[in-house]
Amino acid sequence: xxxxxxxxxxxxxxxxxxxxxxxxxxxxxxxxxxxxxxxxxxxxxxxxxxxxxxxxxxxxxxxxxxxxxxxxxxxxxxxxxxxxxxxxxxxxxxxxxxxxxxxxxxxxxxxxxxxxxxxxxxxxxxxxxxxxxxxxxxxxxxxxxxxxxxxxxxxxxxxxxxxxxxxxxxxxxxxxxxxxxxxxxxxxxxxxxxxxxxxxxxxxxxxxxxxxxxxxxxxxxxxxxxxxxxxxxxxxxxxxxxxxxxxxxxxxxxxxxxxxxxxxxxxxxxxxxxxxxxxxxxxxxxxxxxxxxxxxxxxxxxxxxxxxxxxxxxxxxxxxxxxxxxxxxxxxxxxxxxxxxxxxxxxxxxxxxxxxxxxxxxxxxxxxxxxxxxxxxxxxxxxxxxxxxxxxxxxxxxxxxxxxxxxxxxxxxxxxxxxxxxxxxxxxxxxxxxxxxxxxxxx
Amino acid sequence: xxxxxxxxxxxxxxxxxxxxxxxxxxxxxxxxxxxxxxxxxxxxxxxxxxxxxxxxxxxxxxxxxxxxxxxxxxxxxxxxxxxxxxxxxxxxxxxxxxxxxxxxxxxxxxxxxxxxxxxxxxxxxxxxxxxxxxxxxxxxxxxxxxxxxxxxxxxxxxxxxxxxxxxxxxxxxxxxxxxxxxxxxxxxxxxxxxxxxxxxxxxxxxxxxxxxxxxxxxxxxxxxxxxxxxxxxxxxxxxxxxxxxxxxxxxxxxxxxxxxx
Numbered sequence: 001x002x003x004x005x006x007x008x009x010x011x012x013x014x015x016x017x018x019x020x021x022x023x024x025x026x027x028x029x030x031x032x033x034x035x036x037x038x039x040x041x042x043x044x045x046x047x048x049x050x051x052x053x054x055x056x057x058x059x060x061x062x063x064x065x066x067x068x069x070x071x072x073x074x075x076x077x078x079x080x081x082x083x084x085x086x087x088x089x090x091x092x093x094x095x096x097x098x099x100x101x102x103x104x105x106x107x108x109x110x111x112x113x114x115x116x117x118x119x120x121x122x123x124x125x126x127x128x129x130x131x132x133x134x135x136x137x138x139x140x141x142x143x144x145x146x147x148x149x150x151x152x153x154x155x156x157x158x159x160x161x162x163x164x165x166x167x168x169x170x171x172x173x174x175x176x177x178x179x180x181x182x183x184x185x186x187x188x189x190x191x192x193x194x195x196x197x198x199x200x201x202x203x204x205x206x207x208x209x210x211x212x213x214x215x216x217x218x219x220x221x222x223x224x225x226x227x228x229x230x231x232x233x234x235x236x237x238x239x240x241x242x243x244x245x246x247x248x249x250x251x252x253x254x255x256x257x258x259x260x261x262x263x264x265x266x267x268x269x270x271x272x273x274x275x276x277x278x279x280x281x282x283x284x285x286x287x288x289x290x291x292x293x294x295x296x297x298x299x300x301x302x303x304x305x306x307x308x309x310x311x312x313x314x315x316x317x318x319x320x321x322x323x324x325x326x327x328x329x330x331x332x333x334x335x336x337x338x339x340x341x342x343x344x345x346x347x348x349x350x351x352x353x354x355x356x357x358x359x360x361x362x363x364x365x366x367x368x369x370x371x372x373x374x375x376x377x378x379x380x381x382x383x384x385x386x387x388x389x390x391x392x393x394x395x396x397x398x399x400x401x402x403x404x405x406x407x408x409x410x411x412x413x414x415x416x417x418x419x420x421x422x423x424x425x426x427x428x429x430x431x432x433x434x435x436x437x438x439x440x441x442x443x
Numbered sequence: 444x445x446x447x448x449x450x451x452x453x454x455x456x457x458x459x460x461x462x463x464x465x466x467x468x469x470x471x472x473x474x475x476x477x478x479x480x481x482x483x484x485x486x487x488x489x490x491x492x493x494x495x496x497x498x499x500x501x502x503x504x505x506x507x508x509x510x511x512x513x514x515x516x517x518x519x520x521x522x523x524x525x526x527x528x529x530x531x532x533x534x535x536x537x538x539x540x541x542x543x544x545x546x547x548x549x550x551x552x553x554x555x556x557x558x559x560x561x562x563x564x565x566x567x568x569x570x571x572x573x574x575x576x577x578x579x580x581x582x583x584x585x586x587x588x589x590x591x592x593x594x595x596x597x598x599x600x601x602x603x604x605x606x607x608x609x610x611x612x613x614x615x616x617x618x619x620x621x622x623x624x625x626x627x628x629x630x631x632x633x634x635x636x637x638x639x640x641x642x643x644x645x646x647x648x649x650x651x652x653x654x655x656x657x658x659x660x661x662x663x664x665x666x667x668x669x670x671x672x673x674x675x676x677x678x679x680x681x682x683x684x685x686x687x688x689x690x691x692x693x694x695x696x697x698x699x700x701x702x703x704x
Contacts, residue, residue: 223528223554230554233578262576293693
């Protein structure tokens with residue numbers, strides 16, 4: 001049960017019980033007082049009336065009755081003279097001068113004055129009747145439950161609203177928007193929730209700094225490692241121009257190694273970026289278009305070696321994630337396939353949908369991987385006895401797939417070659433929290 | 444130093460005052476092109492200068508962004524090779540400052556190896572981009588491509604009119620529905636190439652050759668960056684109906700006059 005429900009129900013229960021008990025006790029007290037007054041003191045009322053009448057005559061008695069009506073709203077006082085006229089002019093013809101709750105009339109007389117009969121009884125007139133109806137235990141109970149229910153709901157809402165808004169802010173950050181801040185309305189609060197919001201802001205600021213300094217460091221590393229390579233490349237070009245025709249094979253070798261080192265530096269940096277689980281963008285990405293771009297680039301590369309890349313495209317398929325990372329995963333697997341593929345044979349690329357997963361299948365006709373080594377090919381710098389290392393490309397791809405909640409698998413093909421399958425969750429089949437998060441409808 | 448945000452950098456490009464004005468000196472095929480290399484890696488710049496010198500260019504060097512700006516106050520090279528990562532005034536800032544004043548062709552180079560640098564550089568109006576380490580022959584080819592393209596651009600040609608879109612090659616300026624669209628030289632060339640065959644799909648290969656004057660290579664996203672900038676700039680106009688469409692299979696086409704609403 002959520003926080004709102006818990007606070008609401010517990011406050012409601014406590015308030016309903018308290019309210020019910022209080023009302024029940026007051027009701028019992030009022031009843032008891034009325035009964036006591038009626039049962040025990042008609043004589044005392046009569047005596048007081050007698051005193052008033054004796055002292056101030058009829059006006060005195062009138063004032064006394066008015067006073068008693070005020071003092072005892074739960075009781076009615078009737079003073080009827082011998083001609084059956086009521087002192088306050090009320091009709092008494094239908095009045096039972098005896099009955100439940102009524103006492104035998106007391107006589108109130110003054111020496112040499114008129115005589116009255118005093119009737120004291122529990123109120124039965126309409127307005128008091130309504131009040132009594134209200135005091136019925138069942139009605140009271142319903143009222144107590146309704147009022148306390150509404151009150152507790154308001155209270156619970158008041159208490160949980162900042163937490164709900166805090167949660168919305170935290171989810172924005174969790175979805176990768178590291179620049180997001182808690183809403184100022186929350187962060188300004190002086191209570192514990194406000195403190196929590198400010199702490200979260202401090203924490204994300206710290207994270208932001210860490211990520212930024214890591215990015216800066218990676219850029220610096222790239223610069224420091226590639227600058228000597230850039231000088232080396234130019235130096236060999238100069239040397240080559242100075243001695244045309246000499247040591248061609250060696251120069252070409254140097255250029256190739258420089259390129260390899262350059263590629264390796266790029267891979268190490270890319271791997272380091274995905275290894276730390278960077279804050280990821282969660283955009284809707286059209287997978288087939290990403291694959292198409294990678295195929296296009298791979299073709300340009302493959303053509304030089306007399307290799308082919310075929311692409312069986314599917315309908316549009318949308319996944320959610322970081323386009324650059326997804327592209328690098330596809331690109332790394334595809335480059336690997338082109339590199340190991342047999343000249344003349346095609347590298348086959350296909351996209352499609354399998355259940356709730358979007359699938360990219362990249363298959364080559366290369367040497368394949370010994371079955372015992374298959375589980376290990378996604379490890380960094382893994383190498384088999386038969387082939388040179390594949391570097392970090394497959395490890396980067398594996399990491400990217402994991403970050404996106406997908407998976408990667410490799411198997412040997414019948415007839416030779418390796419087949420790598422990349423499975424991404426489709427945007428439609430993603431987890432509910434991500435789908436609800438920004439509320440945007442996916443195409 | 445903290446990297447500049449795209450938002451900070453976008454304004455000066457759009458507000459470039461000197462658009463349309465011809466540079467002080469226009470390189471012609473017959474002249475020796477003068478190249479300014481701006482790089483804080485002295486040894487690299489020296490060797491690159493030597494290489495380009497042998498390739499027939501006249502080379503001068505600046506060791507920092509600030510030094511480059513000082514040189515540019517009195518001298519106008521035909522093309523600048525600009526390193527991004529330099530202390531104090533870095534390459535992107537230098538590019539921005541140079542672009543505020545004139546349409547000098549600029550090729551950015553960097554060893555930082557990040558796609559964001561390329562996108563920012565091209566958005567700020569760099570004509571091309573190379574990642575270090577590069578084959579110096581490739582740089583020489585790109586320098587020639589940029590210069591040849593500019594040379595062709597300054598040959599007198601009639602303005603092209605396509606619906607609400609008007610391109611004036613002599614001034615490298617474009618208007619859409621009478622409103623000026625501020626384009627970098629490279630963006631202008633891409634738009635002109637697209638406008639040459641409206642409604643027809645042109646491959647990325649042929650567009651790269653026509654507009655950037657060089658063949659398309661693998662993992663080369665320069666053309667796509669230019670196109671995405673163009674789309675944004677054309678989309679800013681209140682006149683609808685001019686669209687650059689991406690075609691499956693790797694190409695683009697310019698479509699006109701199809702009411703979207």
